[in-house]
Amino acid sequence: MAAKGANSLLQSFQSKISSMKNLSHLNAFITETIKIAESQVMEAQKRNEDGAPLGPLDGHTFAVKDNLCTANTLTTCASRFLSSFTPPYTATAVQRLLSSGAAMIGKTNMDEFAMGSSNLSSYYGAVEHPNSASPSSSSSAHNLVSGGSSGGSAVAVATGMCDFALGSDTGGSVRLPASFCGTVGLKPTYGRVSRHGLIPLANSLDTVGIFAPTVSTAANVLDAVSGWDRCDSTSVRREYCSVNDEFAGNEEMTTVRVGIPKECDIKELSPENRTVWRLVADELESLGMIVKDVSLPHFSYSVPCYTVICSAEASSNMAKYTGAIFGYDCSKAHSPSTVDEMFAYNRQFGLGPVVKHRIIAGTYFLSYHGRHHYEQALKARSLIKNDYQTVFDKDGPDPVDILITPVSLGPPPTRSTMEELGPVEAYVLNTFLVPVNLAGLPAISVPITRGEGELPLSVQVISKWFDEGLMIKIAKLIETFMRNKN
């Protein structure tokens, strides 16, 4: 982020807020916290005037997906069940941003409990695609989905309502809406960013992800939120150095080995998306990098494997939503006569259809009669992870440092297309994304260009575990040469 003059912090804040107001029909926000944000920006401006800013994020605005807990601010998971839930604490990732001086302008809309890829399952209504904002856009754009489940955060960043946003990525929920809306979408290595305060969907896959207009902003945000947290035992205790770095020169680039997984070249991939994927590979090769085909033999198991594991874990994580201690209370509308009945009513009326579908499926996968599916999925998961270990193994026969794949199969689908798909078929949208979560790897969705209908096209850069440094260097490189090209 370029250093801004003292006054421009407030000016920039005002312009973001006016976009937020003008584009309220996109339905990106569930709760706005503009007043608090404004006073924070003013404090940051004072620090700036005194020549003592807290860091690169001081005074910048951000939005937070509504499944990250914020003290004193509603955190609904876009569900009726939590529609009046105000957490008594703040998620570590959000707290770290606040401590770096950034100001939270609101909580963003999402698929209910982050279950979905198109942001149609929110209790607060769907999030509109940013192209709906422009009066010149074709009428069909009004029906495009924003992508999900972090659709609100993606739209907020893509339309300039804030400087960056947090989302969550369990099976592509940051990278997919980022690619549909044309922003950078970063999913860190599992364990890099604390999940404390992230309301879980599938806790072996969940990560806190980042939306930003540029790779370097995303890297600054990652710097701020990363690192060990005593409240999350899976967060990683390792020396953390800034990931916001660039290649020193051409010589360093020529040592980078780029893998193109051939299994990703599936027939469902749209020609446009295949073209940008190849274009990026060719550009990297022309910069002196070693580009080669690699194989991920178990790639095709990813979606079914993910479907089973995600549902199974979700059914467990959703077990606490009984209304006994917090959340939806049916007792005013219905009068349960037993505790079981109270639980049943609260879940029946408090949770939406997609959530119930997933709970029922997951309960089956963990139960005696369906358990073989779950066990099979665990095996598939270790095979998938092993594929990545093999291609990244520096002592292996043919190692690479980075993988480049498509993000989505094609442009954002229309609402009606998505509504026709069943909840299981909808997972296909995440074909290139879920294996990354199954393996716990870091990945970034980088916007490349705009295609038919001015719709954005992106590629995904995947690096080794905890090698976000290289991933970001490559992503910046791609961003730069594509900017020069366009």
Next chain:
Amino acid sequence: MRVSVFLCKRASLNWPPCVGLEIHAQICSRDKIFSTGPVGSHDPSPNSSLSLFDVAIPGTMPVINKDCVKAGVLTALALRSRINSRSYFDRKHYFYPDLPGGYQISQNRVPLAVGGYLSVYNNNNQLINVSIKQVQLEQDSGKIVFGEKTIEGHDTLLDYKRAGVGLMEIVTDPVLIDGSSAANFIRELRLLLKRIGTCDGNMADGSLRVDANVSVRETGSDGMGTRTEIKNISGIKFLKKAIDYEIWRHIQVLSKGGVVLPETMRYDERKNVTTPTRGKSSHQDYRFIEEHDLPALLIEREGLVDECRKILEEIPTDNVVESLSLKYGISLYDAQVLESEDWAIDLFEEVMTQCPQLPVKLVISWITSELYGLINDRDGMNVCVGNFMSLLILFNQNELTGPQAKKILRLMVKGDSRSPIDILHDIQTAHYSHTDIVDICETILTEHKEEVSEYISGNDRRRKLLFGFFMGEAMSLTGRDCDPKEIKGILLELLNNKM
């Protein structure tokens, strides 16, 4: 319905029983096992001192408490179990209002420790090794309070204060054969846990809870019989009765050609029967899943095992009954009687250490016949150990008569915290009314029934001798102020009434 022990024993020749125990021992630690919520805080109000994780507030995550791991390792080593250098946590699901998260974090795939044994005496006074299947760590649930319609018309109240307290689940193999060996096992385990300080062993307030699995099989058959599980048995006495009843019930059903259902049973203390519980069935599908929020528990890396081994070098972990009997030359029976009350062994050992001149038999009898008779379970032992020791010393030096010492002990149990000498002084100088003296004389006569019947049936000479004895007892209890004539009159009248 009463169970005849004799019938039960004879029947079990054809139907050998297999009893296994599942013990849940609350870990003595400052904080809960996965949160910083305090354990056993002084605030008595329900739902006090909870952390957010204890009530499953969304987004909060478990963090393992190392003190609880240490308690588990200490316990496992004391039970001679093999510590798994890598164990895992899993979620066990069931919907019940006392479980805030809808699941309990437990260890299903690989527990903290496996194997091991505890040496326990069986009915024939043989020391047997009861093998341990496993020791695992898990979290406790909250409590449901079913009560009158008190608060806002709700009749089911939830108290999550206990939710998340660390538990050690200790599971034995099904190698016990009856209620009394199971009771002996629990007595030994309790003392062991108290000695190593990992659990306070209090069964009355639920710090130590026992479930029993019971099955019987026909002699000659290979497989095990169908198992039933008796849950929530309160206290060692009832454990014994519940198990013996359940064994008897199995044999009754099977010997009549019936089928034992795999049920969860509840023991009714008043009727001494077991009845099937509604609610959780024993074949519930817990839908176990890995607890991904907690990494594998790596024990070796912590250097914990060595640390715990060092601690255990200082603490005796042999069979308590056996070591007591060897150390003090007392019978196994006496040692077992001492073991049966919570506080008795500690008191016995302290007296023996501080006053080695006292005869062991005397100490045992004053604890197991006098104190046991005076103290009820609920209030526990409240007599000052120092005063108890001086009492025994005075008695042993013949400075107190038996009745005097007993009277003083009775006052001490009732809360008199003065030294025995002071109490004695009071007794001797107190002025007694006529009714006081009648009470004292009546007590003496009821405490010496044999002498009384001898008096009634004896000749004049014998009577004179015994009357002198009664007079002496009464004089020593009332002191010198009393008029011997008055006492004589009262005693004569009381004795004449009995003839």
